[in-house]
Amino acid sequence: MKIVVIGGRGLIGSKVAAQLSAQGHDVIAASRRSGVDSLTGEGLANAVAGADALVDTADSPLFDDEPVMHFFTTATANLLAAEREAGVKHHVALSVVGAQVMPDSGYNTAKAAQENLIKDSGRPYSIVRATPFYEFVLGLADSATDADIVRLPHALFRPIAADDVATAVARAAVRRPINGVTEIAGPEAMGMDDFVRFGLAANADQRRVVTDAQAPYFGAVIDDQTLAPDENATIFATRYSDWLDTHFA
Amino acid sequence: MEPTTYQICVHGRLSERLAAALEGMTLHSGPVNTVFTGEVKDQSQLFGHLDRLRDLGLELISVQPQPQGASEYLAAPDFGEGIGRPTEIGGVPTLSRATKSSVSRPGSQQ
Numbered sequence: 001m002k003i004v005v006i007g008g009r010g011l012i013g014s015k016v017a018a019q020l021s022a023q024g025h026d027v028i029a030a031s032r033r034s035g036v037d038s039l040t041g042e043g044l045a046n047a048v049a050g051a052d053a054l055v056d057t058a059d060s061p062l063f064d065d066e067p068v069m070h071f072f073t074t075a076t077a078n079l080l081a082a083e084r085e086a087g088v089k090h091h092v093a094l095s096v097v098g099a100q101v102m103p104d105s106g107y108n109t110a111k112a113a114q115e116n117l118i119k120d121s122g123r124p125y126s127i128v129r130a131t132p133f134y135e136f137v138l139g140l141a142d143s144a145t146d147a148d149i150v151r152l153p154h155a156l157f158r159p160i161a162a163d164d165v166a167t168a169v170a171r172a173a174v175r176r177p178i179n180g181v182t183e184i185a186g187p188e189a190m191g192m193d194d195f196v197r198f199g200l201a202a203n204a205d206q207r208r209v210v211t212d213a214q215a216p217y218f219g220a221v222i223d224d225q226t227l228a229p230d231e232n233a234t235i236f237a238t239r240y241s242d243w244l245d246t247h248f249a
Numbered sequence: 250m251e252p253t254t255y256q257i258c259v260h261g262r263l264s265e266r267l268a269a270a271l272e273g274m275t276l277h278s279g280p281v282n283t284v285f286t287g288e289v290k291d292q293s294q295l296f297g298h299l300d301r302l303r304d305l306g307l308e309l310i311s312v313q314p315q316p317q318g319a320s321e322y323l324a325a326p327d328f329g330e331g332i333g334r335p336t337e338i339g340g341v342p343t344l345s346r347a348t349k350s351s352v353s354r355p356g357s358q359q
Contacts, residue, residue, distance in 0.1 A: 009301075009304050010304075011269075031304045032303055032304050032306060033300060033303065033304050037306065039306060059264070059266060060264065061261070061263055061264060061267055061305040061306065061307055062261045062262060062263060062264065063261075063262045063263060063264040063265070063278065064261075064262055067261065068264075107264075135269060136265070136266055136268075138268055138269065139264075139265035139266055139267070139268030139269065139276070140265060142265055142268055142275075142276065143265035143278075
């Protein structure tokens with residue numbers, strides 16, 4: 001199969017491209033460096049010509065609500081238009097668990113808008129919603145730090161390794177479109193506060209984590225249900241402690 | 250070149266999901282701009298960082314090597330608002346004001 005990976009040099013996209021290449025597929029890892037800009041549409045028509053599937057793992061680099069919404073809706077509209085033009089028969093997108101249930105979060109609202117554009121496009125698609133990645137642990141700590149104190153809620157979630165996310169996305173890309181959503185999650189439920197506590201400890205970081213139920217996650221107050229995957233979620237195997245051993249040892 | 254501490258400033262408030270985007274660099278998001286700070290071992294790595302930022306579609310504001318032993322600058326990144334962005338002066342953090350001239354011209358210190 002010929003598969004185009006948008007965001008092909010990013011955390012997930014590079015892993016997806018590597019996995020699909022190793023399986024013998026003809027992979028185009030598209031990025032601005034390869035002349036493809038999904039926000040402007042530049043280079044898209046060439047990249048998708050003759051492709052069987054397009055995988056979109058690109059993430060908004062900016063944090064504020066407006067640029068995030070602009071990024072996901074504009075890029076997705078451009079991708080879908082190019083795919084329609086070229087007759088690409090499968091649009092695979094990476095989204096987030098909780099996309100449709102966190103209206104206070106500008107990021108999740110934008111992901112929900114992205115999902116809706118895909119669903120309403122009439123194009124064959126598969127959406128993979130993942131829980132937050134282990135790889136975000138230090139960034140999450142930094143965003144919640146004030147004077148060496150990290151404030152986070154104890155909200156339970158099931159974080160997942162980026163490698164496992166890539167496996168799920170690569171798998172979706174070579175299967176038939178499901179015209180629906182698959183949710184994926186890691187093997188263990190843990191509090192967001194403990195997630196960061198363990199991560200900082202493994203990294204010999206002295207910051208103290210204080211549990212605060214009102215501390216926001218991406219601008220929204222969350223509880224044990226907010227980031228819970230649905231009951232049919234695919235549970236992946238990489239455990240957090242093993243991931244920490246590999247990455248911070 | 251010798252391994253040198255650099256500050257790389259880009260326009261916009263970056264998502265914390267990009268904290269690990271540039272290996273070995275720490276991200277500080279300001280109200281208007283975002284600064285990556287960290288040691289760069291050679292020119293190849295420096296251009297690698299810049300390529301990555303371009304791939305992300307970010308607007309590059311400045312790339313500044315830091316004077317040797319200037320660790321105090323690391324705690325107070327220069328968000329670079331002074332460079333051609335007069336309309337955004339309202340968002341300037343005052344932290345690094347006093348040291349700004351020396352930070353932006355490290356060559357003059359050596």
